[in-house]
Amino acid sequence: MGEFFARGEKLMPAAFPVPLSATKPRAGFPAVFLDRDGTLNLPVVRQGRPYPPAALGEFQLCPGVPEACRTLAAAGYLLVLATNQPDVGRGLQSRETVEAMHVRLREWVPELARIEVCYAPGQGRTHPENRRRKPEPGMLLDAATALGLDLGRSWMVGDRWRDIACGQRAGTRTIFIDLGYEEKLRTRPDHTVRSLIEAVPIILAGRRS
Numbered sequence: 001m002g003e004f005f006a007r008g009e010k011l012m013p014a015a016f017p018v019p020l021s022a023t024k025p026r027a028g029f030p031a032v033f034l035d036r037d038g039t040l041n042l043p044v045v046r047q048g049r050p051y052p053p054a055a056l057g058e059f060q061l062c063p064g065v066p067e068a069c070r071t072l073a074a075a076g077y078l079l080v081l082a083t084n085q086p087d088v089g090r091g092l093q094s095r096e097t098v099e100a101m102h103v104r105l106r107e108w109v110p111e112l113a114r115i116e117v118c119y120a121p122g123q124g125r126t127h128p129e130n131r132r133r134k135p136e137p138g139m140l141l142d143a144a145t146a147l148g149l150d151l152g153r154s155w156m157v158g159d160r161w162r163d164i165a166c167g168q169r170a171g172t173r174t175i176f177i178d179l180g181y182e183e184k185l186r187t188r189p190d191h192t193v194r195s196l197i198e199a200v201p202i203i204l205a206g207r208r209s
């Protein structure tokens, strides 16, 4: 405190620049960030490209997902869903339907500690990119601040390039679920698997204290 008043200046905390270190989440809990479509639930694949289910009746978990999530949570990982749902921003899907899916998801996977959703349409110049829309890391950073997460001990798991790039930009390790889409990765993940179940032993083996 003394140094602030050494030259007779008035202490005005609001006007002080916030040091960068204070804006970063402090080291804390490890998390596994989970993409939604293709990672937790079955995607709808048309002509080699994945799409989210359009209706609640089409929303089904991938096999083994509840068990995988239970195992990760029991090992001390906070599970955070991070999903782009741009069809809401584009007017092609209702927010109510997406929210109803997430109510069901919480019933199926009660270990989910938090759900981050980005509804931004992300269609280029007319709709500017959003800091929370993957590959931007905003959803992960917001969850890290809210839950006190240690991103360096955390993982991002997903089935598209945006998931992998997002995890990397947030400072997590990454696992790509390769479902054979006609879409190339733009950066190299730490690991590649075929399902969330296969990702579990990799995460458990890669624990850092």
Ligand SMILES: [Mg+2]
Pocket (backbone or CB within 6 Å): 035, 036, 037, 038, 039, 158, 159, 160
């Ligand atoms: Mg996906």
